[in-house]
Amino acid sequence: FGDAGSGAMSQALADEVASVSAAAAVAAGIGADGADSGVAQAEMQEEEPLVTMDIGQGSEISIPQRVCSVFFEAEFSVGSMAPTFDVDISARGPDGKPVASFGLTLHSLDGRAAHRIASMLADLRGLRWPDFLRAREGGAAGLPKALQDTPPASALMELLRIALSSNGGAILPEGFSSPQECVCCYFDTMCDLLAPVATDFCQLFHCEEVLPSVFCVEIASSFVLGSTFVRAQEYYECPNEQFRRKCFSLEEYKAWCRSPDGGGQFAYYLKWHGFNIPSWVLKDLRTGRLGRLRPQEEALLASIPSHSGTHYIIGAAPGNAPTLRHEMAHGLYTTNEDYRSVAISILSEQFSAEETESLRKTLLGMGYCDDPDILRDEMQAYMASGDDLGSARPDVQRLLSENFDAYSERARRGASVAGD
Numbered sequence: 001f002g003d004a005g006s007g008a009m010s011q012a013l014a015d016e017v018a019s020v021s022a023a024a025a026v027a028a029g030i031g032a033d034g035a036d037s038g039v040a041q042a043e044m045q046e047e048e049p050l051v052t053m054d055i056g057q058g059s060e061i062s063i064p065q066r067v068c069s070v071f072f073e074a075e076f077s078v079g080s081m082a083p084t085f086d087v088d089i090s091a092r093g094p095d096g097k098p099v100a101s102f103g104l105t106l107h108s109l110d111g112r113a114a115h116r117i118a119s120m121l122a123d124l125r126g127l128r129w130p131d132f133l134r135a136r137e138g139g140a141a142g143l144p145k146a147l148q149d150t151p152p153a154s155a156l157m158e159l160l161r162i163a164l165s166s167n168g169g170a171i172l173p174e175g176f177s178s179p180q181e182c183v184c185c186y187f188d189t190m191c192d193l194l195a196p197v198a199t200d201f202c203q204l205f206h207c208e209e210v211l212p213s214v215f216c217v218e219i220a221s222s223f224v225l226g227s228t229f230v231r232a233q234e235y236y237e238c239p240n241e242q243f244r245r246k247c248f249s250l251e252e253y254k255a256w257c258r259s260p261d262g263g264g265q266f267a268y269y270l271k272w273h274g275f276n277i278p279s280w281v282l283k284d285l286r287t288g289r290l291g292r293l294r295p296q297e298e299a300l301l302a303s304i305p306s307h308s309g310t311h312y313i314i315g316a317a318p319g320n321a322p323t324l325r326h327e328m329a330h331g332l333y334t335t336n337e338d339y340r341s342v343a344i345s346i347l348s349e350q351f352s353a354e355e356t357e358s359l360r361k362t363l364l365g366m367g368y369c370d371d372p373d374i375l376r377d378e379m380q381a382y383m384a385s386g387d388d389l390g391s392a393r394p395d396v397q398r399l400l401s402e403n404f405d406a407y408s409e410r411a412r413r414g415a416s417v418a419g420d
Helices: 011-027 111-126 152-166 179-194 196-203 220-239 250-258 279-286 295-303 323-337 339-350 352-364 372-384 394-419
Strands: 050-054 060-065 066-068 070-077 087-092 099-107 169-171 208-212 214-218 273-276 313-315
Touching: 050 111, 066 111, 066 220, 070 111, 070 152, 070 179, 087 152, 099 111, 099 152, 099 179, 111 152, 152 169, 152 179, 152 295, 169 214, 169 313, 208 323, 208 394, 214 323, 220 250, 220 273, 220 279, 220 295, 273 279, 273 323, 279 295, 279 313, 313 323, 323 339, 323 372, 323 394, 339 372, 339 394, 352 372, 372 394
Parallel strands: 214 313
Antiparallel strands: 050 060, 066 070, 070 087, 087 099, 099 169, 208 214, 273 313
16 A cells, blocks of 8 residues: 555554554454454354255255354244245344344245355354454355455345345335345444454555556445445535535435435445545545544545545446446546547537437436536546447447547556656
8 A cells, every 4th residue: 555655554543543453352352363252152053954845856955943153143934935934134243142223034035045045144154253344364265255355244235135036025124225225234333333443444455546647446345345435425426415515424424315315225335336536535535524534434545645636536346347447437537638628529519408418317317416527527437438328329439438448548658658
């Protein structure tokens, strides 16, 4: 993440957060060796299977009575409509006790779905609370790749997907209007209980200058990525003026999202896959204009090298090429005046007023704010990355994509020459 003179976390801050982290670990029952004091209570108890089923061709599957880890306790039962199964899942906190607001029931599961759910829950048994953000090397052995980042939140999301995609159902905790909201809020609740600090998140970030003055922060977990950027992104371009360019807390923003005007749910971390903020937003975040920093935001600030001029920060998951291209187009639009001028000319000359208004309504319906320059920026970024936003104008989309290719390559060559 660079040295102390290039935006890295100061030694004083590093010492402070390390001290806080140690205190939080003690409070959560996590010793220096990463072993939880309540592991013995949380491990799976060996019991007779609830049922063993023949699935044909000489194969059998077993549905257990109970699967338990430090994160979840699950009780399986035969459903009211045999041969289906129900499973009651309760989330555990660091103290080993159930978290009251996160008990849910998956019901009407067929045998294969129940078996898959039991197996996924069992995959978590080798993990401990220090694995909450990312499975450590020992705990990751044998863990599916999809569960290696934020394992309990990723597992909960997958359990709900398995149930609902197999014609089963889910009874969510009170107050949640969708499985996506339930999982996003589970992640936030566990972060509140565990109190991870900036250094915990820094280990999950990789920052690279992907274009001159455009810095990409790669974060594998959608939960960590979204929770890191949510306040800065909405400070920049939230459609609600209560938040755009205003100081606000995450809880205030979540409350608005749950209102009819905000869409009725908070599923932010699973809705958006890429993020983009200009450097003035980063400056406002650093100087406290958004309010008290959250640990993820401290880590974000620590990961960006110092830069005296106009620059741009984007966020995406590793390997997500379309999203990365979209976000890089945003960065180029802000940092390269020639690219921005050509993109605006293409949009204004190729689209009629009616087509432009249709694109505007499409973007507003997707949740963007009604700001002319932000909307133009979104139009060119979507089209540069292959999405014509329903305009049925592949010719314009191709022009904007070619414009991005030309200017991004030119920018890279210029940076290479300057570096030489």
